Amino acid sequence: MLNRVKQPLPGAQPRVRFTIPPESAELGQAAAVEQPAPGAMFRHPIYLGFMGTVGVGIALFLNYIMANTSQLLLWIVTALFISLGLDPVVRWLEQRRVPRPLGIVLVLASLLGLVAMFFATLIPTIVDQTTQLITKAPGWITDFLNSDFFRQLDVQYHVIDTLNTQVEKFFQDSQAVGGIFGGVVGVGSTIANGLFGTLIVLVLSLYFLASLPTMKKWGYRLAPRSRRARVEDLSEEITAGVGNYVIGQVCVAVLNATYAFIVMTILNVPFSVLLAFVVALMAFIPLVGGMVAAVIVTAVSLTAGWQTAVIFAICYVAYLQFEAYFVSPRIMQKAVAVPGAVAVISVIAGGSLLGVLGALIAIPTAAAVMLLVREVFINHQDEH
Template identity: 70%
Template sequence: MQPVRKPGMPALAASVLRRLRQPLPGAQPRLRFEMPPELATGPEHGAEGEDTTRFGAPGPRMSAQHPLYVGFMGTVGVGVALLVYWIGSNTTQLLLWIVAALFIALGLDPVVRWLEGRKLPRPIGILVAVSVLVSAVAGFFATLIPTIVEQVTEIVVQAPVWVRDFIDSEFFRTMDAQFGVRDRITQELDKFVKNPDAMGGIFGGVLGFGSTVANGLFGTLIVLVLSLYFLAALPAMKKWGYRLAPRSRRARVEALSEEITGSVGNYVIGQACVALLNATFAFIVMSILGIPFAVLLAFVVALLAFIPLVGGMIAGVVVILVSLTTGWQTAVVYAVCYFAYLQFEAYFISPRIMQKAVAVPGAVAVISVIAGGSLLGVLGALIAIPTAAAVMLLVKEIFIVRQDKH
């Protein structure tokens, strides 16, 4: 390229400029860095298996089968699993309260929706349903606590009389003459009183019982408050949960979820009605036969009747053992009446009350109740059948339908 001579530029200056622009002998042209065309408009991926970097140097992408990648992701997965386990193990009580509150909210939701169908606003319906629940719980404790105090006071008052009668009995005198029972009992009592560990154990047991009662009352309050919040936010929670599903499957997920939650709610309401009828019948029979602690035992029967299948049997055995204190004839009569009622309940009452609730085969129900009770205690036994019904519904509507298409 020849330099352009400007007007007025001397010929000598133009010649010198032309010589300076000529390359030196043996010199190589300098490499210039330029942005690749594919990166000029933004980062793009190159061919398959390559990754174009910001500096225009394509390189191989790390395979998902690479040992370093597999080891790193495996370590991250184990760390996340351990973190979840640690959180769950340290918040077990809170998780149980949440499950109980959600179970109660699903049980009260049919009542609230029924009140909504009667042109009652949902907040008013929630207030009515929760007020009835709180009144029932308050009535339970208001009746149970005075009864327990009365019965314990009676036992404390009668205990010296029972001990005196036993000591004055011919059987105790004979045993004392042969083995020296009176002296042995006196020695053991002296050791027990003078032992600070034993007395501290009694004091610690009293404190532990008080702490258990306080924790139970606090847990009941937490469950009631959470139930109120869950019941108020249940429609919004459902809508939010449905949006987590793909839009193409959202209608199917919503239909299955509504069926499951409706079945759980109907089950809770139905089981409450069955338990109430069971406790009422047991209280009437106990009052007629003169079985002691009838009110307290009626509450025990109501609580145990919430546990499906085995709860009624356990309640019957408990009342029969108490009725033996009044005579074996009373125990036999109560056993005949109560177990006859259980048969009537199983074949006539429960099918009519539970016709809109879940339907679970007997073997599955028994296994579910045992497994739920082993894992979560009474709460696990209560929610075992609804959980089993939900799993069976999902298997029927998803897995079996998918299998039938192949």
């Protein structure tokens, strides 16, 4: 009975795997077929015109594909960015004799567990504080409308009459009222697309993280053999810099949000948990994220008094200076180094092209471009 179980099933075949072809050891083999003279084919006008037409057609086809799959390409870039950020942790586990598949499972399980614990703790607090904000907002509006400043403004510019007139016009316009319901449907579809995109990004991140060494080997094989070692060194340096940058940015964001939460708790700033979450998100945006978070939290701190807002602004701006000169250099010492002007330009350009994701990957991309310029173009110019 045991022998029967051990025997393979009738007709069973091993699974076919897509492997990299072995490198050829014979580099100096001459082609058996006689090659045409260089540029001979391009001298014929019909051939040249045909190939030019084919090239334009391929370019238009690629442009059509890029225009209609932009969302998918954005998901792929996000997943690749996440996988490059998690790869240093997986490689660190591999150095501790943990198999790569097990290391990937441990890293993803730890990440998902931390995210689940974070949101399980955060969401009830956010819901509670958001409810308080909605409840208190009418009182704040009433106090503002009854203030001397608004009364003087209304006497001079008739603000209340203008608002009443605009509200009546809005509700009399059927298209505007219908747009509200269309906006609600649009918000629902946006949320659904966001959840679907999150699932796609998680699945792609898992596959990219599992097959990242194989993907690198395939990429290196696309380069000429004489330059393959150089391409591999540059690619490894770029990917290592991106991974260290992602991990460092996460550490900076956590420290930033923790400090802001402690200061807000001491000063009794309202909605401290919600604002700490906003600070953490803003900290992922290089250069400008910290100042945007400072403006948002300071504006909310004004509800507790201008003294509270001033104290928080001083403490948080001081921490940003401390972070810029002491925290970030030590955390990012193995990551990327980009001059300030290049960093600002790259963040603005990345944000304009891809939004928040573009701002996040702008600095690693700029560092990669600068590395290639330094190691390839400048070296080539120095040799001539």
